[in-house]
Amino acid sequence: MQILKQACGAYETNCYILNTHKGEFIIDPGVNAYDFVKLHVKKPLAILNTHGHFDHVWDNAKIRSEFNIPIYIHKNDEFFLQDPYNQGFEKHKADFLIDNENEIELFGLKFKFHFLPGHTPGCTMIEFIGENLMFSGDFLFFKSIGRWDLPYSDANLMKQSLEKIMTYKEDYRLFPGHGGETSLKEEQKHLPSWLRYF
Numbered sequence: 001m002q003i004l005k006q007a008c009g010a011y012e013t014n015c016y017i018l019n020t021h022k023g024e025f026i027i028d029p030g031v032n033a034y035d036f037v038k039l040h041v042k043k044p045l046a047i048l049n050t051h052g053h054f055d056h057v058w059d060n061a062k063i064r065s066e067f068n069i070p071i072y073i074h075k076n077d078e079f080f081l082q083d084p085y086n087q088g089f090e091k092h093k094a095d096f097l098i099d100n101e102n103e104i105e106l107f108g109l110k111f112k113f114h115f116l117p118g119h120t121p122g123c124t125m126i127e128f129i130g131e132n133l134m135f136s137g138d139f140l141f142f143k144s145i146g147r148w149d150l151p152y153s154d155a156n157l158m159k160q161s162l163e164k165i166m167t168y169k170e171d172y173r174l175f176p177g178h179g180g181e182t183s184l185k186e187e188q189k190h191l192p193s194w195l196r197y198f
Contacts, residue, residue, distance in 0.1 A: 006036040049073040050137025052080025061092040070095035076122030118158025119146035159198040
């Protein structure tokens with residue numbers, strides 16, 4: 001297994017390529033991620049979106065069209081794929097909508113979309129089961145958390161999601177939507193101070 005990362009666009013949004021023995025999964029292909037993806041994939045399998053903000057889904061449609069692969073996103077964030085902010089990316093729909101936290105099997109590999117709303121209505125962290133790693137999107141960063149003051153954000157839900165993640169006992173490598181890698185145990189140390197803001 002190998003994880004490639006490219007910071008894309010003005011917001012330096014991380015697009016990841018999870019390279020497995022089955023093929024590649026593309027996580028959050030943002031602005032101009034297409035060139036990075038095309039250069040590094042040989043057998044792309046699917047696009048996985050942690051949430052629907054434009055800087056994370058910008059090149060979804062272009063990559064799907066090029067490689068004929070499906071898009072997965074939580075059902076509460078699918079509306080973002082219709083570009084409600086009028087940013088200018090190609091409007092599209094997902095192929096599969098996540099609506100629970102059950103394990104899902106994709107091409108013989110297991111994933112789990114942890115539902116952690118607040119930053120967006122359908123914000124998730126995507127776990128690659130068996131490898132103790134998660135793509136944390138804009139929910140958790142290195143010593144920071146996602147914003148809850150944007151359109152469609154919800155401070156109460158964000159607080160509940162942070163309290164939920166504080167109960168997780170297992171550690172995970174975290175690959176955030178912006179910035180560098182961290183771990184869940186490391187970020188749990190900082191969450192009590194963030195929770196004081198709510």
